[in-house]
């Protein structure tokens with residue numbers, strides 16, 4: 001039986017300012033959810049987002065308030081091992097709140113997988129890969145600093161895929177910044193961009209043409225999420241891969257993209273999709289339709305990153321890799337044993353459930369009071 005649900009907000013400084021077109025991050029507010037059950041098993045989930053309300057319509061504060069006030073009371077007293085029944089109740093009664101739903105579903109699945117003594121991936125169809133390629137995001141705001149950071153990552157053999165955050169400056173300045181980095185890093189390195197919705201369709205026509213000619217591999221969410229028709233026109237116009245991110249809020253959006261040939265690649269995010277199970281449906285639609293897959297992040301800490309890794313390990317096709325580097329952007333580790341990044345890959349945890357344990361002493365120090 002589910003007995004307690006607790007939401008912990010923990011403030012963790014980033015290793016450097018992280019500049020997106022919608023926000024500059026100096027700290028990340030981790031949103032952690034702990035579900036406790038009468039049989040003594042605990043489950044953990046994460047609902048971390050970016051930039052308060054700058055990126056999406058749920059903030060750390062709204063997630064905590066809505067779980068505490070509206071979602072937890074629905075679940076207390078329900079059978080903890082019947083995860084699908086519990087989530088069906090939440091999805092029937094609660095509108096929106098995808099991040100909150102994701103954290104709750106993750107925690108229930110973590111607890112159930114621990115009970116069964118299997119990694120969470122085995123409740124999601126089963127893992128077909130034990131390690132995931134991981135991109136690093138260059139977002140210092142300075143071309144020379146970004147090049148030095150990328151070269152350091154290559155030397156450490158931590159990342160050989162780089163995503164550049166653009167869209168805050170004029171298109172020509174951004175293009176010059178990206179192509180200078182691509183030129184410095186060379187052909188063996190994959191360079192991608194994330195515009196985070198900042199361009200008009202006309203900006204995008206000009207920007208994408210220049211980036212494609214300069215050897216950039218992937219263009220993420222160039223136009224506003226609502227402008228799906230513009231995204232489809234761009235995807236059909238250019239050979240370079242176009243990826244949907246903010247426009248993808250779960251399986252129904254994925255179906256819409258499939259129907260309209262609206263994107264070449266999907267950034268699958270467990271929080272944006274509303275949970276691990278709907279995120280698996282997004283991926284299934286992509287695979288059936290021949291759309292490429294990329295494992296996205298909301299810059300979660302170790303709990304959410306492990307949850308995403310458990311799901312992404314089940315993807316048969318993962319042509320564009322993942323960006324599960326969230327814990328590496330933070331100055332503090334919140335797991336008792338950190339996730340392992342080596343040889344350009346994240347090792348998928350092998351223990352039962354998520355395969356990670358939050359460090360309660362650390363969380364006590366970092367939690368917002």
Ligand SMILES: O=C(O)C[C@H]1C=CC(=O)O1
Pocket residue numbers: 050137139194196245296297298299323
């Ligand atoms: O993809 C996003 O829009 C969000 C995020 C992922 C990596 C990063 O640096 O920001």
Ligand SMILES: [Mn+2]
Pocket residue numbers: 194196220221245246267
């Ligand atoms: Mn993105």
